[in-house]
Every structure is written in structure tokens, then in C-alpha cells.
Amino acid sequence: xxxxxxxxxxxxxxxxxxxxxxxxxxxxxxxxxxxxxxxxxxxxxxxxxxxxxxxxxxxxxxxxxxxxxxxxxxxxxxxxxxxxxxxxxxxxxxxxxxxxxxxxxxxxxxxxxxxxxxxxxxxxxxxxxxxxxxxxxxxxxxxxxxxxxxxx
Amino acid sequence: xxxxxxxxxxxxxxxxxxxxxxxxxxxxxxxxxxxxxxxxxxxxxxxxxxxxxxxxxxxxxxxxxxxxxxxxxxxxxxxxxxxxxxxxxxxxxxxxxxxxxxxxxxxxxxxxxxxxxxxxxxxxxxxxx
Numbered sequence: 001x002x003x004x005x006x007x008x009x010x011x012x013x014x015x016x017x018x019x020x021x022x023x024x025x026x027x028x029x030x031x032x033x034x035x036x037x038x039x040x041x042x043x044x045x046x047x048x049x050x051x052x053x054x055x056x057x058x059x060x061x062x063x064x065x066x067x068x069x070x071x072x073x074x075x076x077x078x079x080x081x082x083x084x085x086x087x088x089x090x091x092x093x094x095x096x097x098x099x100x101x102x103x104x105x106x107x108x109x110x111x112x113x114x115x116x117x118x119x120x121x122x123x124x125x126x127x128x129x130x131x132x133x134x135x136x137x138x139x140x141x142x143x144x145x146x147x148x149x150x151x152x
Numbered sequence: 153x154x155x156x157x158x159x160x161x162x163x164x165x166x167x168x169x170x171x172x173x174x175x176x177x178x179x180x181x182x183x184x185x186x187x188x189x190x191x192x193x194x195x196x197x198x199x200x201x202x203x204x205x206x207x208x209x210x211x212x213x214x215x216x217x218x219x220x221x222x223x224x225x226x227x228x229x230x231x232x233x234x235x236x237x238x239x240x241x242x243x244x245x246x247x248x249x250x251x252x253x254x255x256x257x258x259x260x261x262x263x264x265x266x267x268x269x270x271x272x273x274x275x276x277x278x279x280x281x
Contacts, residue, residue, distance in 0.1 A: 141281060
């Protein structure tokens, strides 16, 4: 058997990885860890209160692809270190594009037997805006998806 | 219901995805040498039906699996709430359940069981397509 862990470096992703490591070890399986290069958008404080949408957009900074790749590589390095500490040697892979589509396609193409993913448990309203990668994978995946929540 | 003492809880109803979730549970039990409870919630099947079905699956898969079938008391509470209570009453490591991939129109007319369960329970949840 071989399992795929999708991580974004969040607490719930680390819990998903820990859970996947216990199953991988118990089942003597193989594991791979993927992370999607997904540039962050951050707001920086403006001198004046924004008065329209143009002001708000002017205060947003989009992370460059290079910075996002470096951040993703650090996430994968951390995941690799966690796995190695449990005597598991995972393959790691950076993916690009929509997180749900790219992870689901990678899992199908490489014929993984299961996917492990964290879930932040956003409010229903927040989820309508930013979506949930975990729930998107549940709908798209042809193999079992293990959803691991953040601790309370 | 007695407090269960298994590692994996598989929730089943009458759907095809439930059948695959039960198969997943048996394969998981065999691969990891851990025990499985099967709980039927919101199902028209009896405990005897489920037991016969699971025993036939174990034979079909030719695995040595530790499987038990548990029941929940009849209740008018919604299925996700009843399932959440079973998870909290037990000391489970993992919950598995089937997930029927539905279209957008189906999503508008049917309440999802898996989404509220994912939000409710603290243990990992495996959704089996």
C-alpha cells in the first residue's frame, strides 16, 4: 500500500501527517508528502483607513512564486524530518495549481491507496469564501480521504 | 450500548459507499492488526443483517480481521449527532464512513452526513468513495 499526505504546514496538516505515519508504520506501507505552491496574499497596514475597494486592493501584497516555492520547500523539509524521526522515508513533491485539483490528479495518476489531509474547521460562512481543500478532496478523490482536524 | 474497545469505527447505512467503507475497515484491520467496530446508524438493516454481511466480507477477503458489530439505541436525533455520540462514548482512533459523490443539485436537496460529522468529532475521519 502507499499513502499520500497533503500538507500546507498548518497544525491540522501536522496532525494528519502524524496520523498517516502511524498507519504507514503499522501497515508497512510507503508514503509520499505533497504541498501545493500557493502564493499567500497579505494585507499591510495603510496610513489611512481605506474608503473604497481600490484602497483595500492597494494594501494587499501577493507573495512571489519564488518566495512561495521556498516556503513550500520548508514545509516539505519539516514533514520529511517528522517522518524520518519515525523511521519512514517519504518521497516529497511540490505541486502547482488549484490545490484540490492538483492533489486529486497526482493521487490518481500515481495510484495512491489513500490521502491524508488536515482540516481547519472554518465557520460555514468562511468556508463559503475560501473553500476547504479537505472537503474538496473528499468530493474529487476516487480513493479514501482521511480528514484530520486541528485540536480544539 | 456497551462501551466499545476497538481502534476503528465504521459507520454504515444502506448506501453503496457504506459497503466500500466496510471493505475498507476489514482491509485496514488486516493490514494494521487493529480491531474494528461496525455501527449501523440511520439504516434499515438489522444488527443480524449487518453481522451476516460483515462475516461474508471477511470470508470473501480471506483476511483475519477483528470485527464487532455494535448498535445504537433508536433515536429521533439526526444521524450525525447520533454518530458523534457513539464516537465520543468509545475510545476510537479513527472513524470511517462512506461518501457518495453527488452532483450540485443533489447537494441542494440532500443533507450531507459526512460534513457535520467532520466538524463534530475530534478523531480523524476517513471518507470512502
